[in-house]
Amino acid sequence: MLELRPAVGICAGLTEASWDVWNEQAMLLPLNYLTAIQRAGGLPVMVAPDPELIEDPDQVLERLDGLILAGGVDIDPSVYGAEAHEETEKGSPRLRDDAEIALVLRALELDLPVLGICRGMQVMNVAFGGTLLQHVPDQVGHSQHRRSPGTFVDSEHDVRLTPGSLVARAAGEEVHRTKSHHHQAVAHIGEGLEVTGWATLDDLPEAIEAPGRRFALGVQWHPEVGETSRLIGALIDEARAYQSARVR
Numbered sequence: 001m002l003e004l005r006p007a008v009g010i011c012a013g014l015t016e017a018s019w020d021v022w023n024e025q026a027m028l029l030p031l032n033y034l035t036a037i038q039r040a041g042g043l044p045v046m047v048a049p050d051p052e053l054i055e056d057p058d059q060v061l062e063r064l065d066g067l068i069l070a071g072g073v074d075i076d077p078s079v080y081g082a083e084a085h086e087e088t089e090k091g092s093p094r095l096r097d098d099a100e101i102a103l104v105l106r107a108l109e110l111d112l113p114v115l116g117i118c119r120g121m122q123v124m125n126v127a128f129g130g131t132l133l134q135h136v137p138d139q140v141g142h143s144q145h146r147r148s149p150g151t152f153v154d155s156e157h158d159v160r161l162t163p164g165s166l167v168a169r170a171a172g173e174e175v176h177r178t179k180s181h182h183h184q185a186v187a188h189i190g191e192g193l194e195v196t197g198w199a200t201l202d203d204l205p206e207a208i209e210a211p212g213r214r215f216a217l218g219v220q221w222h223p224e225v226g227e228t229s230r231l232i233g234a235l236i237d238e239a240r241a242y243q244s245a246r247v248r
Contacts, residue, residue: 005043006065006239010034011100011120012046013072033070033117036224040236042066047103049096057099057106065246066113066215066239068232069100069120071222074184077134080126085134087183101127113215113238115231116208118182121218125208128190136185140202145180145220152179152225158200159207159221165196166217167207170234178206178221185220193218214238 010033017026027048037044047053047060061067074089079097084090100123107114116124122132137143147154159176161168168174176197186205189195197207197219210216215238223229 004243005041006236006243007045007063008037008042008066008068008236008239009045009047009060009064009103010037010068010070011096011103012048012070013096014049015073029070030224032222032224033068036232037068037236040233042236042239049099051095051099053099054102057102061103061107061110061112064112065243066115066235067103067107068235069104069114069116069123069218071118071120071181072096073119074134075119075122075126075132077132080131082131082134085138087135097123097126108210108213108216111214111242113235113242114213114217115215115235116218117224118220118222121208121220122184122186124216124218125186125190125193128193130186130190130193131188133185133187136183136204139185140204142202143183144201145185145199145204146183149181152181152222155179155181159197160200161207162196165207166209166215167196167219167231170217170231172230175200177226178219178223179225180221182220214242 012027012029015028034044075097076094077084104127136145159178161174193208195205196209199206206220208218223231
């Protein structure tokens with residue numbers, strides 16, 4: 001009998017999409033996320049924003065062995081008590097923000113392995129009371145974190161990782177080459193989280209984690225498109241261990 005792959009939920013976004021003769025609202029995830037989970041030995045499970053999950057996230061979490069918060073459009077600034085910056089994208093409905101916050105808070109209570117990617121790292125931070133810098137160039141004076149919107153071509157920069165941290169162990173190194181595509185970032189860090197990675201470009205926070213948890217990591221870059229990145233594999237390893245413990 002084949003061993004069951006660990007089921008890894010990944011949150012999808014609501015957006016307008018075109019296929020064949022259709023142009024409609026759709027739940028969407030870039031294929032790179034799904035294939036990266038599959039290559040690492042996981043079973044990807046797309047999780048749609050659902051109002052019932054805000055009140056009862058266990059409806060989906062009890063069926064999963066790991067959770068990925070994917071990238072996407074900006075979080076509604078009202079979620080963290082801010083007015084919208086003129087550069088803040090107005091895209092996904094707040095339902096996605098509220099559902100993902102409920103999912104990640106409960107996932108960490110259950111010690112379910114969690115990886116937040118780009119927007120997902122920001123969701124983690126906001127979930128624990130943190131705030132966001134809504135337009136990075138305002139602080140750092142350049143646009144090197146998102147050089148070419150819509151592509152990862154020429155998107156690389158290095159991130160310095162805290163020795164011995166979860167992210168350094170997962171990456172297998174303390175200076176990690178990343179693919180970057182973001183214009184927002186962590187400002188005030190959420191309660192119970194710590195920053196463990198900084199861009200060598202400008203010391204912008206690039207990795208956060210929750211000490212004491214099995215695997216609770218947020219990264220500002222995109223490991224799903226990094227050809228040599230080990231981060232998603234590290235998440236799947238922890239999901240497999242979680243699955244084994246849950247089965248027992």
